[in-house]
Structures are given as C-alpha cells and as structure tokens.
Amino acid sequence: MDFQALLDCFSSASCVVTQTTGGLISGMLLFLVAAGLSLIFGTLKVVNFMHGSLYMLGAYFAYTIYNLTGSYALAVLGAALGVGLFALIFERFFMSRVYGSDVLMQLLVCYGFILILDDAVKIIWGAEFLSMGMPAAFQRPPFMLAGGIVPAFYLFLIVITLAIALALGYLITKTRMGKIVRAAAINPTMTSALGINTALVFGGVFALGGLLAGLAGALAVPVRSLVSGMGFSILIESFIVTVIGGMGSVAGALVGALLIGLVRSFGTIGFPLFTEGLMFVFMTIVLIVKPSGLFGKEL
Amino acid sequence: MKQASVGRDIALAVGAFALLAILPLVFPNKSLADFVVRLSAFAVFATSLNLLVGYAGMVSFGHGLFYGLGAYSFALMLQKLGLSVPLAFLLTMVFSALVALVIGAICIRLKEIYFSFLTLAFQMLLHSIIIAWTAVTGGDQGLTGGLPRPPFLGIRLDDPRHLYLFCCAIMIISLFVMWHLVRSPFGYTLRMIRDNPRRTAFLGVQVWRVRLLAFVVAGVFGAIGGALMSLFVSSAYPDFAYWTVSGEAVFMILLGGMSVFLGPTAGAAILLLLNDTVTKLTEHYSLVLGIVILLFALGLRKGLLGFLVEAWSKRGAQTSAPATASRH
Numbered sequence: 303m304d305f306q307a308l309l310d311c312f313s314s315a316s317c318v319v320t321q322t323t324g325g326l327i328s329g330m331l332l333f334l335v336a337a338g339l340s341l342i343f344g345t346l347k348v349v350n351f352m353h354g355s356l357y358m359l360g361a362y363f364a365y366t367i368y369n370l371t372g373s374y375a376l377a378v379l380g381a382a383l384g385v386g387l388f389a390l391i392f393e394r395f396f397m398s399r400v401y402g403s404d405v406l407m408q409l410l411v412c413y414g415f416i417l418i419l420d421d422a423v424k425i426i427w428g429a430e431f432l433s434m435g436m437p438a439a440f441q442r443p444p445f446m447l448a449g450g451i452v453p454a455f456y457l458f459l460i461v462i463t464l465a466i467a468l469a470l471g472y473l474i475t476k477t478r479m480g481k482i483v484r485a486a487a488i489n490p491t492m493t494s495a496l497g498i499n500t501a502l503v504f505g506g507v508f509a510l511g512g513l514l515a516g517l518a519g520a521l522a523v524p525v526r527s528l529v530s531g532m533g534f535s536i537l538i539e540s541f542i543v544t545v546i547g548g549m550g551s552v553a554g555a556l557v558g559a560l561l562i563g564l565v566r567s568f569g570t571i572g573f574p575l576f577t578e579g580l581m582f583v584f585m586t587i588v589l590i591v592k593p594s595g596l597f598g599k600e601l
Numbered sequence: 602m603k604q605a606s607v608g609r610d611i612a613l614a615v616g617a618f619a620l621l622a623i624l625p626l627v628f629p630n631k632s633l634a635d636f637v638v639r640l641s642a643f644a645v646f647a648t649s650l651n652l653l654v655g656y657a658g659m660v661s662f663g664h665g666l667f668y669g670l671g672a673y674s675f676a677l678m679l680q681k682l683g684l685s686v687p688l689a690f691l692l693t694m695v696f697s698a699l700v701a702l703v704i705g706a707i708c709i710r711l712k713e714i715y716f717s718f719l720t721l722a723f724q725m726l727l728h729s730i731i732i733a734w735t736a737v738t739g740g741d742q743g744l745t746g747g748l749p750r751p752p753f754l755g756i757r758l759d760d761p762r763h764l765y766l767f768c769c770a771i772m773i774i775s776l777f778v779m780w781h782l783v784r785s786p787f788g789y790t791l792r793m794i795r796d797n798p799r800r801t802a803f804l805g806v807q808v809w810r811v812r813l814l815a816f817v818v819a820g821v822f823g824a825i826g827g828a829l830m831s832l833f834v835s836s837a838y839p840d841f842a843y844w845t846v847s848g849e850a851v852f853m854i855l856l857g858g859m860s861v862f863l864g865p866t867a868g869a870a871i872l873l874l875l876n877d878t879v880t881k882l883t884e885h886y887s888l889v890l891g892i893v894i895l896l897f898a899l900g901l902r903k904g905l906l907g908f909l910v911e912a913w914s915k916r917g918a919q920t921s922a923p924a925t926a927s928r929h
Contacts, residue, residue: 417891
C-alpha cells in the first residue's frame with residue numbers, strides 16, 4: 303500500500319487528469335462488453351460465459367482488417383459486424399440447444415468454445431503478443447488539460463462509446479424494437495403467442511451483444527496488446543461490473559464500468575499489489591448492501 | 602443395518618487400497634504410478650466439487666480456488682515454515698476451511714449462474730494475488746527449490762513408493778469420508794435443498810447454513826486435492842489456481858456422471874488419459890478438449906458411468922418406476 307503516492311497524485315492536477323482519462327477509457331471499453339453481457343442476461347436469462355472471447359475475436363479481426371486495408375474505420379466496422387455474425391451463429395446452433403437445461407450445460411458449452419477459440423487464435427495469429435500501434439488518423443499531438451496528457455484517440459474513444467451508450471439506452475427504452483425485447487424478456491411464451499418470433503429476438507439480442515463486444519475489441523486494439531486468452535480477464539471484470547450495476551441494466555453497466563475503470567486506474571498508484579482485490583472489495587460491499595446491484599431490479 | 606454397511610465400506614476401502622498397493626508390484630511402470638498419484642489429487646478434487654454440483658445443486662465454477670489454495674498453503678508451510686507433513690496437512694485443511702467460510706458466506710447469497718460466476722471471480726482473485734505477491738509465491742514462476750518432505754512415522758515421502766502409497770491412502774480416506782457424508786442426514790438435506798429449497802426451508806432447515814457447510818466441506822477436500830498435487834510435483838504453480846482447473850473439474854464430473862458417487866473419479870481418470878494421449882500427439886490440447894466438451898455437453902449428458910449405471914439398473918429393474926433412476 304502506498305497512500306503517499308496516492309495523495310501526491312491527488313494533489314497534482316496533471317496526475318489526476320492522466321489517471322482519470324486512463325480510467326475512463328478502460329471503463330468505457332469495459333462498458334461495451336458488460337452492456338452486451340447484461341443485455342443478453344436480461345433478455346435470455348443466460349450468462350454468456352464466452353463473451354470475453356468475442357471481445358478477443360473483435361480485436362484480432364480489427365487487427366487483420368487494418369493490416370489489409372489500412373483503414374481503421376473499416377477495421378472497427380468489419381470487426382463489430384463479423385463478431386455480431388459469429389455470435390448469432392453461436393447462439394442459433396449451440397447456445398439455443400441448452401436454454402432449457404441447467405446452468406451447468408450452458409457453462410460447459412461456453413467453456414468448450416473458449417478453449418477452441420483460444421487455440422484457434424493461437425493457430426491463426428500465433429501465440430506471441432501482437433500490437434497494432436496507433437492508426438494514422440490519430441497520430442497527432444495529444445491534448446493538454448491542466449498539465450495532464452489526453453491522447454486524441456482517448457477522446458475519440460470516450461465520445462464514441464458515450465454515443466453508443468445513449469443509443470443503446472434509447473433503443474431499449476424508447477423504440478418499438480426495445481419494447482419487443484423487453485416483452486420477450488419478461489414473458490417469452492406470451493410474446494410469441496402475440497405473433498412475435500422470439501427465436502429471432504433472442505438471436506438478435508445475442509448478435510447485438512456480440513457486436514458490442516467485437517466493437518470493444520476493435521476499439522481496444524490501438525491501446526492494448528493482443529494475445530490468445532486476452533478475453534478472460536475482461537469477462538471477469540464485466541461480470542463484476544454487472545453485479546455492481548445490476549444485471550440487465552444498461553445504465554448500471556455504464557456506472558459500474560466507469561467506477562471499476564477509475565478504481566483500477568487510481569488503484570495501481572495506491573495499491574499496486576491489490577488493484578484486483580480492490581474491485582472485489584467494492585463488489586462485496588455492493589452485494590451485502592444491495593444484492594440486486596445499484597440499478598438492478600429484484601432478482 | 603447402518604453398522605453392517607459401515608463395516609462393508611471399510612472392507613471395500615481396505616480392499617481398494619490393497620489393490621492399488623499391489624498395482625505397482627504387478628506392473629512396475631513409473632508412468633502408471635505417476636498416473637495414479639495424479640489421479641488421487643484430481644479424484645479427491647473432482648469428488649469434492651461434486652458435493653456442491655451434484656448433491657447440493659450449487660454449480661461452483663471457481664472450485665479451483667481451493668485446489669490452488671491447498672497446493673500453495675501446503676507447499677509454503679513445508680518450504681517456508683518448515684512444518685512436518687501431517688501438521689502442514691492439518692493446517693492446510695483448517696486454513697482452507699476458514700477461507701471457504703468467508704468466501705462461501707459471500708457467494709451463497711447468490712443463486713445459480715451468479716453463484717457460479719462469483720466463485721469463479723474469487724478464484725481469479727487468488728490467481729492474481731499469486732501472480733502479484735512474488736516475494737512469497739514466486740510469482741508466475743511458481744515455488745522454486747522443491748519442497749522439503751521430512752519423514753514422519755516411518756513414511757519417507759522422498760521415496761516415490763512411499764509417496765504413491767501415501768497419496769492412495771489419502772485419496773481412499775477422503776473418498777470414504779465424503780461417501781459417508783453424502784449418505785448422512787447432511788447429505789440427504791443437501792439433495793433436498795437441491796430439489797426444492799423452499800420446501801426444505803418450510804421443514805425448518807436453515808438452508809443457507811447447510812449450503813455454507815457444504816461449501817466449506819467441499820473447500821477442505823478440494824484443498825486436499827491441491828496439497829496432493831503439490832506433493833507430487835514438489836512445487837506449486839499459478840496454473841493450479843487458474844480458472845481452467847475449475848472448468849476441467851466440472852467437465853470431469855460431467856464425463857463420469859454426477860449422479861454416481863464414483864463418477865467424478867472415473868471422469869478424472871478419463872480426462873487425465875485424454876490429456877496424456879492428446880498432448881503426445883498435438884500441442885493443441887485445448888482445441889481437442891473444447892471439441893470433446895462440446896460433444897459431451899450437447900450429446901451424452903449424464904456421463905459415461907451415469908449412462909452405464911442407468912442402462913444396468915434399467916435392465917435389472919424393469920418393473921420399478923424408471924423416473925426415479927435419473928437422480929438419486
């Protein structure tokens with residue numbers, strides 16, 4: 303524990319700015335993954351245990367597309383759509399077979415897929431760490447804010463993920479499509495009796511969740527290095543986020559993800575050995591005080 | 602009647618131990634002996650997980666926490682504190698019981714998939730502590746320098762033959778104790794909670810207390826599995842606490858069948874064999890394992906031993922109600 307370092311950081315504006323923006327971008331990436339996880343759980347009542355692998359796929363897809371075309375926009379778009387499609391196929395052909403059975407089977411199907419995808423990534427892209435570097439469009443001098451450094455890409459990332467958060471919230475709460483999704487979540491039998499194809503709704507939600515995870519992976523490529531198995535830690539973190547924020551709530555995922563991002567970012571200064579533990583302490587407190595999460599409804 | 606069955610079980614346990622003791626004399630093959638030692642660790646570990654998954658209906662996906670905890674605390678007590686083997690073994694059990702009590706108290710507040718993930722999350726916390734706390738755990742290199750294994754009661758664990766017999770004995774004692782636990786009133790309460798927690802609560806049972814006790818018992822035996830493994834490899838590695846250990850244990854249960862007491866043991870043997878065979882042929886063990894898991898999860902649901910036992914009991918008792926055969 304190094305409280306002195308933490309205090310020193312809080313007393314200098316530049317350190318606060320640097321750590322806050324760092325925390326915000328990891329929080330926003332985490333939000334994209336956690337929102338998909340939360341959305342899938344809220345609608346289908348299954349936890350997609352391989353959601354982290356979708357994030358990993360997104361990152362590798364973006365890496366490859368960028369190296370082929372040189373366009374980062376194309377890479378992000380292609381990765382998101384590709385992973386969305388992959389998630390749809392996974393849901394239709396594998397996950398949907400175990401909806402009726404117990405949690406154990408759902409976990410095992412996902413576990414099998416994690417192992418297969420991790421090894422497939424090793425076979426296709428190799429076992430070494432890969433990094434793409436900053437796309438040309440963002441290679442410009444960083445912004446300075448009160449002495450702290452804010453790279454242009456960070457700003458872009460924060461803006462675009464915030465826009466997605468708003469769009470997602472709008473989609474779920476204000477549109478007809480969102481209404482159908484919520485209806486299918488509450489009572490799928492009744493919804494399908496009213497003439498709505500719930501299999502399509504479930505597949506669509508899963509694909510949307512996958513798309514968000516793929517998007518997160520693609521957006522993470524310039525600032526993270528790629529390695530097989532990279533999805534697992536973000537899976538655990540986004541699970542913690544959804545426990546804190548409340549499963550099924552997009553707003554909860556946003557708040558939870560930003561909290562975790564900031565806790566981690568400042569935690570590395572104050573408690574370098576206990577950064578991970580800090581998240582757990584946080585989660586445990588929430589579980590004891592409000593077991594359904596900050597924004598969750600009764601389970 | 603109870604007396605007679607205990608006597609029979611003790612006879613069976615002694616018989617099993619005698620068989621295992623004779624095995625290396627008949628087949629003096631080092632890899633076979635090593636296989637049995639590794640199996641002893643995984644059999645105890647997987648069976649302890651099945652107390653939760655199969656009997657209590659609590660799908661823990663973080664049971665590897667106790668495997669890693671047992672391995673590290675046992676190894677550290679031998680290496681850093683210089684304790685004797687029996688004392689280190691005992692203290693490992695006490696320590697893991699305490700950890701299980703704290704983590705269990707947090708985790709059992711949640712149901713089903715939440716419980717699974719929360720246990721998994723705690724396991725990853727232990728893993729990251731092991732990686733970060735280099736001064737004590739050796740970080741990602743694991744414990745180096747080997748474990749001192751001072752002789753006790755004439756047992757010299759440095760001798761592979763003694764180690765073999767010791768591990769077999771611990772495995773059989775652990776399985777014996779767990780077998781009697783699942784047939785005790787406690788074991789039946791667990792099954793009752795699994796099948797209908799609300800009704801169990803109405804009958805005056807403190808459901809959370811029984812669940813917590815099950816979590817602690819499973820944690821202690823899981824730690825014994827880890828301790829056996831650390832004794833075998835004479836070290837402890839962060840991989841022991843990695844999440845895949847939990848996944849493999851869950852799959853062992855599925856492979857052998859969770860509705861038969863020895864199912865997880867059979868599953869452990871099958872998975873170890875598969876592991877040894879596949880790693881000889883290809884470096885892509887995960888890929889093969891993943892495909893096998895998918896085949897099982899989407900196909901053979903009750904495991905091999907469960908499938909065989911069911912087929913046998915169907916053949917034997919054509920007239921009895923078939924519905925009761927699915928879960929005991």
